[in-house]
Amino acid sequence: MELRKNYFADVRKDDLHEIGQPRPRSDSPGHVTGKTAFFADRTFPGMLHLKMVRSPHHHARIRSIDTSEAEKHPGVVKILTAKDVPHNVYTILILIQVGPEDETVLADGKVRWKGEAVVAVLAETERAAQEAAAKVKVDYEVLPAVFDMEEALKPGAPLVNEYHGQNYYLYDSGECRKVRFGDVEAGFAGADHVLEQSYQSSPIEHAPTETTGCVVTPEGNDRFTCYTNTQAMFFTLDNTSIILQMPGSKLHFVGGTVGGGFGGKVDVIVEPIAILGAKLTGRPVCFIYSREEEMQISSPRAAEKVVIKDGVMKDGRIVARKVTGYTDAGAYSRHSPYGAQKGAGHYPGPYTIPNVWIDTYCVYTNRTPSSAMRGFGVTIGDFALEVQMDKLARLIGMDPLEFRFINAYRDGDMKAHRQPTEGAALIECMQEASRAANWPVAEKYLAMSSYVKGA
Amino acid sequence: MAKVPVQFTLNGSETAEFVDSGTTLLHTLRDKIGDTSPKGGCHQGTCGACSVIIDGELRLSCLTLAETCDGAVISTTSGLSENGILHPLQRAFLDTFATQCGFCTPGMIMAAKVLLDHTPNPSRDEVVEALSGNICRCTGYEPIIQAVLTAARSNSQNAA
Missing domain, CATH: 1.10.150.120 ([2Fe-2S]-binding domain)
Known part of the structure; x- marks a missing residue:
């Protein structure tokens, strides 16, 4: 490993003991010997298996649920519906006051996406649970569904989620998150060129090798131990406490070992219902997504649409940027209102632009609820922004890397969301990238610094 | 349901188990015998996390029925190190x-x-x-x- 000490030499300490030193990973010995304990490596005598009856419709009213045949199936121990869940309507981010509660643990009267959990079946074996789940009869009245964000925002579109009352998340700033900086229209009016482009992405599934799941044991004293592969231990514990109306002191969560997560395991989906099953049966319960469920049911990265309008001068300065971003939350919020909000702060990119206008919408559709995934809220935005940057450079006949040097943010620059830039190292990163990639830029860009404005 | 007796050599040790007909080797190793080193990632033979060695050949234990392993010599990653010395x-x-x-x-x-x-x-x-x-x-x-x-x-x- 090579450390370039010429960058930021005045702030770099040279007495670091760990940086640049190879260290063995503490978890690797367990991995290579097969001793690392993933949640599913625990098994308990008398453990029940939980399988979910899921909605075959994108949007439907539930007229009735008949579990009588399923209850008679050999091996079935317990069947759970909405009425069994103490606090059935929840939303993950209520812990940080991002409401309203808008999602059901088990569907109550309505389903809003294809695959939504309706009835939970607990049985002696996985096979018995699966077979019994197939015998649950749910009578649906299919409703019109909406799958496109812009269609969902039109007047008269089917209402996806009654807890919101409209097909977008209502921020304290209104129907979208807004950033206003300078005078964007004056910026466009004075620009040599204006370029407006639209970018969009599809949902992306994390597809971890280990599927989502948990194993729960009742400890015999009203306490429950939950072995889980959640990436969000305390989020899960606290939300489970709310959903089950059970103090956190009754819940012992064991985890931290995740067989691939990438953000796909930060929702609170399997633990509350599995713990409820253990509570109502007094037996250990295992709820593990099949591969099909992992691909079809678990939250993907949100589909996004990003419309970017930039005003640029012939000398390379971007003078105005207007962005409208749409994040497809699917039927429920989960982490998407936060993702869309992150986008609002992020869309100027690592560039200093004097006039900025940003609106980001978190939109509800009858699609699989989306949630976290590696840099959600900014990753698709970065794709759009950097493609836009290349297009702008081409428009004014400038080298795309030199174009980025001209617009790069530097320490002290005010960002559009009113946070001064600190610790920027974009210029230095690009200088090093220019050398490493053998993409030469003019000497004046190699003399630039993130510290000194105008250098 | 009548159980099927299965006997094989697992990582050098003679092992016997009664299984339900149709039980996979993966389930038998993990949940019956307690060797959790093979992992279940897809249970449909596409991810390879359950790979074990049966009679010298690489096999997917999620698609192998335990009852077909009678008399086999099976190796898993948990049996690879000897006396604490890593392979x-x-x-x-x-x-x-x-x-x-x-x-x-x-x-x-x-x-x-x-x-x-x-x-x-x-x-x-x-x-x-x-x-x-x-x-x-x-x-x-x-x-x-x-x-x-x-x-x-x-x-x-x-x-x-």
């Missing part, structure tokens, strides 16, 4: 940072072991081919390939 493949995976979440690692090591047992000095292409049935969603393929090549080199140095 060269385990050592190489450790030294080259070839693990991330660790879920695919036991299956990868099994696939690599069968390769090196048959082909002690594989080319890079042969390593890639041998690992092609094993998915690493952390996408750490490059260090895994390097680990297998490193283990092969250390084997041939020891033999020399």
